[in-house]
Amino acid sequence: MKDVKYKIDKTLSTPLYLQLYNAFKNDIVSGRILDNERLPSRRRLTEVLGLGKNTVDLAYQKLIDNGYAISQPRSGYFARRQSPINTDIFEPDFYDLHGISFNMSQNGIDLPSIPKNTLVKLYREIIYDKPELFEYGHKYGEKSLRKAVAHYLYEVHGISCSTDQIIIGAGSDYLIEQLSHIFGSSTVFGFENPCYARSYVPVKNSGKQTTLINVGLAGFDVEDLYKSDIDVLYISPDGQFPTGYRMTAAQQKEILDWANEKPDRYIIEADFDLDFSDKGGLDPLFLRDTSEKVILLNSFYRSIAPSIKTGFLVLPKKLKERFDERMPYYTTLKSRIEQQVVAQYIQSGKYQRHLEKLYNIYSSKSKYLKDKINSCSFSKYVTIHHQSGGTHIIVSVDNGMTENELKISAAKMGVKLLPLTTFLIKPNPKLPASTFVMGYGQLSEAEIEQAITRLDKAWANKK
Amino acid sequence: MKDVKYKIDKTLSTPLYLQLYNAFKNDIVSGRILDNERLPSRRRLTEVLGLGKNTVDLAYQKLIDNGYAISQPRSGYFARRQSPINTDIFEPDFYDLHGISFNMSQNGIDLPSIPKNTLVKLYREIIYDKPELFEYGHKYGEKSLRKAVAHYLYEVHGISCSTDQIIIGAGSDYLIEQLSHIFGSSTVFGFENPCYARSYVPVKNSGKQTTLINVGLAGFDVEDLYKSDIDVLYISPDGQFPTGYRMTAAQQKEILDWANEKPDRYIIEADFDLDFSDKGGLDPLFLRDTSEKVILLNSFYRSIAPSIKTGFLVLPKKLKERFDERMPYYTTLKSRIEQQVVAQYIQSGKYQRHLEKLYNIYSSKSKYLKDKINSCSFSKYVTIHHQSGGTHIIVSVDNGMTENELKISAAKMGVKLLPLTTFLIKPNPKLPASTFVMGYGQLSEAEIEQAITRLDKAWANKK
CATH class of the missing domain: 1.10.10.10 (Winged helix-like DNA-binding domain superfamily/Winged helix DNA-binding domain)
Incomplete structure (x- = not known):
């Protein structure tokens, strides 16, 4: 220097x-x-x-x-170079400064719809009935929970698997970190760029090799995948994070073909909003896979309650055997009591009804948000992109302001809104600027209306 | 080949x-x-x-x-070479075969003393009073729990620290894996050989560099430490696992001196039985450290209930700042409800009384076991080594049988007993053969008596 x-x-x-x-x-x-x-x-x-x-x-x-x-x-x-993890998502100082009233960042969920009363009731019954649950549990999770997960996967997604293929863990970030350990040190993990940092970071932290593949608003090019050195590809076919891009059937097939070309190639399929995304989606890759290539990763974090961080892996039998051998010290890190609560919540059929409710709540919020945007004066500068359900939409703004000006002017009006570029691990020319994640999960309809009114003040009449 | x-x-x-x-x-x-x-x-x-x-x-x-x-x-x-993790500890087939009645392996705890009724009561109160606990929590753990841990550390061990230095996590194995990520890739982690695999394996799995330092029944030689390339040393000064060796004040000082010689050297102090070990121990290293060199790692896994896997780190302020920077995505993985249960259990003073009870139970079992050994006919072949409390003693057997013969003959009598060599990561000439961990945590006095009677049949009159 x-x-x-x-x-x-x-x-x-x-x-x-x-x-x-x-x-x-x-x-x-x-x-x-x-x-x-x-x-x-x-x-x-x-x-x-x-x-x-x-x-x-x-x-x-x-x-x-x-x-x-x-x-x-x-x-x-x-x-000493560190892995470049963008921590803008947190930026506590920046947002403390502006006093955010409307948090439209990614991943917010509808807090009032957490089934608190039902959960409280289950907790009370379970701890009263089964004090032995304070003792040691099964390393892969309570049998009753693995049974319930297998049952729900079949009922909701048509996926057949045995309880032996299921591994319960305290959240998807923990599970992907542990999963990465069963692959050798020469294995290269592929992530999309931008991607969900809570999946990428644990793998990166664990010293595994990673390769990033640039995505735009229409996903990535399979040619880029073939040109890469990736062995294990992490994707969300039903809704890429954060772009929301949903794969076509042809793309799903291309990815499976890629995986089938070499024995060491695998796909980690992680669609965290799958359970309440709209019904237009395709079958999960896991279901289309006929050669033990797809690992399913999911969690009840967003669909039941954030505090009950319960995730699960479904491994092809061959990989489960490898997990058994390589990870003798694995444990779920979950209390048995909470595992039983989740198990009974699913087994009773209440979870499936809860998913219907969530789907209705989020669809109606999404529609409301789009209507509000379309009827306000900055709508002429805005493009609303396809989105696959979940809890956010993607909007591009073209009113002459820079991305940073848009973000700061929104924050000054009390609206927290993150551009897609926030989620980049490295620069990516495919990703358009001034394109924002607009999360509605956490906001009521009244709050959505107010937030859009404020954005209108911040963004209208600038060109 | x-x-x-x-x-x-x-x-x-x-x-x-x-x-x-x-x-x-x-x-x-x-x-x-x-x-x-x-x-x-x-x-x-x-x-x-x-x-x-x-x-x-x-x-x-x-x-x-x-x-x-x-x-x-x-x-x-x-x-393709794998890291050589000894999984003998599990050996399910071997022990299924023999139908074990008395499990004297390491780490068993007294299950009847788990304070189930109190915990059930706390759960019921907390979930009834605070349904908001199903929502998002603090990444480092509930403030009330960090306060309670700080309070208990001061009351029980005289350790002063702020709640900001405390990181809650779902178990010590999870915490050490996450802790290892804040050190650079050139950092070498030092573990004793043999050691506690649930601490070693997560660091090894994460691709970190490790160096092993051989210990005998009197610990390791500080010269070996100086000769090694170790930067961050993991030790249990109050009771090495599994040998039970307790450091002297002079050794504690030597280790601290070693750490103070270079800016990048640190010590992870993990004494999982500290809370109920006998009172003859020295102050924790953390207390003697004046230059931010010691990281405290502990857990309530064994002292409250296995199912409530709750661990904590206490970091020197400088390292906590590094953790903040490097681990923006860290979360406890613990449900807030269970954190509150543990917090209230400690805050109410019940935990401290529970520790007294555990101390009495384990001391009296330990004494009973030693008395039984000393009064049976194979006692002339047995040496009982120093032990620092906890839930097991160390015995050497010299009756002419090999280590493996001793182990198998015990198993045939229905007693599961593991030699110290089970816990080796690599061969270690310092460690005596035919020396066993004899765990009494899980057994009642009647069971201890029967187990020793059976061992007497297996081992007596062989020389």
Whole structure:
């Protein structure tokens, strides 16, 4: 690193050392400073930037503390590249600042529809009847829950599998991390870009090899898949996250053909909104697969209650055998009591009725939101894209403002709205700018109306 | 691999292909067949071993399915080394065979003392009072639980920390896996050999670098630590697992000195039986540490109830800041309801009283077991080693039988008893043979008496 071009602004309230730290950190994360590249000496920084020695020391210490640099005695400081995970999704400072009233970010769910009374009743019955549930449980989950999941998969999605193929776990992020461990170190995991970070990050954190495949609003090109070194592909055929793109039958077949070409290729099918997405969807890949190539990953996180983080894997028999061998220490991390609550909720048929209810709630909110957008004055600048159900729609805005201006002006009006680019792991020219996830899951109809009125103020009449 | 020396026994009930598979698998896992070494051709195997082509194909297919081999078109089969995790601890077939009546393996706990009634009452109150607990929770755990943990750490162990330093998670194995992700890929994690596999395996699975340090019945040599490349050392100063060795104050200081010599060195202190071990122990390292070098890892798994898998980390402030930066997607995986149950159980003072009770139960069982051993006829062959409380003692047997003969003869009498060598990750000449973990946690006094009577029959009068 030859030139030090950072601008440190002494009039800002952000401490000087933190400005310097952030400047280095951003360049290391983005790759402008290479892994293992020597950083400027402390003396040089104090001279060029006119900073005190203490300020520079504090910044370097923080880089070291957070793993972005190491210090080599007698030879200086060297950058340490981290995997570039975009944490904009959180940005607590930015949103605290603006006092968000309407959270339209991805993944919000309709909280009033959580079946609290039913769950409370089940809890009370179960803990009263079965105090032995405080003792040890089955490593793959309660038999009753695996039975209930198998039953529901058959009833709702027509999928036949045995309870032995099902692995229960405390959430889909935990399950994908554990699943990744059964593949060898030469296995390359493929993720779409952008994608659902809570699936990508655990695999990346575990030191597995990953390859990203760029998607646009119409998915990815199967040719790109063939050209890649991917062995295990993670996809959501019923609704790509966050673009919402739903695969065609022809694309599903192409992906299965790809998997069938080599013995070590597999597909992880993770459609977290499948249970309440609209009915126009195709059969899950798992159902179309005839050669043990597809692993099903799903969760009741969004469909029952966030606090009851219960996910499951359905593995082809061959891979389940491998899981048995490789993961002798696997456990669900779920309390047996909660497993029984979920099992009885499903077994009683209440879950299936709950899904109908959720489907109606989200369809009607989605329709309401689209109507509101179409009837407001900025509608002429807006394109609403296809969406596959779930809890958000995708809108492109073309009113002359930049993506960042759109986002900030919305936030200033109290509406949190994230552009698709927030979910990118690396730059992707296929993805249009100024295109936003507009989540309606968490908002009531009255709130949707107010949010759109505010966006109208922020975005109308700009061109 | 030049010579094929496997003996396939056609008179056994185990299928031939499975015998062949197991022979290869064992050699690949143990390293007798090297990683990437070419395996014999199928033709050669059929000739040398007199097996059918189908049998050989089935065995090779199973090796491939389970990741122990790959097939390269036109050049044959090649071994794929797996990390050698000893799964003897489970050996379900071996123990099913013998019909175990007395499980003296490690880690059993006194099931009748699980405070079921209190927990049931807390559950019922909490789910009735706070249905909002089904909604989203704090990523690091309920504030009330982190407060309760901070309070209990101070009350019981004199440890002061803020709630911000505490991270709740669904069990210690999950927490150590996530913790390992905040260190760079060049970080080497040090584990003792033998050690607690449920801590070692998650770190190993995550592709982190590990170095093992051999321990004997008197711990490890600090010189070995200095000679190693270890950066982050995992230890249990109050009772090494499984040897039960408790560090002296001088050793504690040596380890802290080692950590203080380099900025990137840290210690993970994980004493899972600390809460009910005898009172002769020293202060935790965490308390003696003055330079943010020690990470505390613990769990209420054994001290409250196995099903309520609730663990916690206490991080030095600097490392907590790094965790915040590196792990934006971390979540506890625990339901908020159960977190509240644990929080109220601790906050009410009931947990502290429960610990007194557990301490009394385990001390008295331990004393009873030692008395029984000392008064039976094989006592002249037995040495009972120091032990630091917890739920097992360590005994060496010197009656002329081999370790395996001792283990099998015990199993034939219905007693499951594991030698220390079961817990080795790799061979360790420091560890004495014929030395067993004798767990009393799960057995009543009457069962302890019967188990010792049976061992007496199995082991006495052999020399």
